[in-house]
Amino acid sequence: MTLWKVYCMEDDFPGLWHRLYRHQCVAVGWPPQHHKIQKKTNDRGLARVRNSLSRMAIGDYVVAALKGNRVGRLGQITSLAVNDDEWDPLVPESKDLPYGQMGRRVNVRWDLACGPTDRDLIVLLPEGSRFTSSELLPTISEIKSQTVSQLQSAMNDPTNWVGLLAHFKYERALSDYIAAYPHHLEDGLVPHPDSKIREKVFSDRKRLDVLLLDREERPVIVECKQGSPTLNDLKQLRHYMRSLKKETGRNDVRGILVHGGSRNLHQKIAKAAALAPPVEIVQYRLQVEFAG
Numbered sequence: 001m002t003l004w005k006v007y008c009m010e011d012d013f014p015g016l017w018h019r020l021y022r023h024q025c026v027a028v029g030w031p032p033q034h035h036k037i038q039k040k041t042n043d044r045g046l047a048r049v050r051n052s053l054s055r056m057a058i059g060d061y062v063v064a065a066l067k068g069n070r071v072g073r074l075g076q077i078t079s080l081a082v083n084d085d086e087w088d089p090l091v092p093e094s095k096d097l098p099y100g101q102m103g104r105r106v107n108v109r110w111d112l113a114c115g116p117t118d119r120d121l122i123v124l125l126p127e128g129s130r131f132t133s134s135e136l137l138p139t140i141s142e143i144k145s146q147t148v149s150q151l152q153s154a155m156n157d158p159t160n161w162v163g164l165l166a167h168f169k170y171e172r173a174l175s176d177y178i179a180a181y182p183h184h185l186e187d188g189l190v191p192h193p194d195s196k197i198r199e200k201v202f203s204d205r206k207r208l209d210v211l212l213l214d215r216e217e218r219p220v221i222v223e224c225k226q227g228s229p230t231l232n233d234l235k236q237l238r239h240y241m242r243s244l245k246k247e248t249g250r251n252d253v254r255g256i257l258v259h260g261g262s263r264n265l266h267q268k269i270a271k272a273a274a275l276a277p278p279v280e281i282v283q284y285r286l287q288v289e290f291a292g
Contacts, residue, residue, distance in 0.1 A: 032084035075108030129154035188215030228261025
């Protein structure tokens, strides 16, 4: 059985991943009103997709891939509905999309025992378990760089689970929120009173995200990251901590790394964070409440 990757155009069609999950399928575009998949074509992209679709078979494995080395779920093909007369768009018709989009469906049965149980969580493939560039670039590609069991192993590791929204760019909004409501991060935290220090630009031309004081009057640097923490993130924060120590003469500077990645840290990150000076790591999750 072959392992396939089908790209989910979540950035172009927000909410597409949830539609694929709900309808138990992966899908590609090329509306038949303009692109006849069953006829010879000069469109290279369509020709490659047609070739891949013709090789897919019931029982083959398919993984839905998103931008940034992320994947949704792994499933097995149950049927194909990709011909011109089977167009069934997941993205509805609109003024800009008179025929809808993503209407050539490969129906699958998602393996709900593989990966996160929460459909709002997806998997960020770690280094060593990522697809090659030749596998990533096409809309559909056969995965030869790893086996199904290797992919399942990476998807079943909770340290690789991240929120779908963690990819969205709201680091600035998060740091602004922490600066305005620091006690939500830790009871007793308050903004640092010295604006000159708070707005200090370091030697690498970067400015720290948030500078606070804790209940014991110790300076606290908070660095905000969208995804899972990396060794470079820890290195950057410690650089800020050393710079602030030099600027203020304080030996008790604390560092907190707030991230939107998995709650479960990779062992090497946890060990690195515990080294001196220690860095505290806190996960955030975006929650929005509406009131009528």
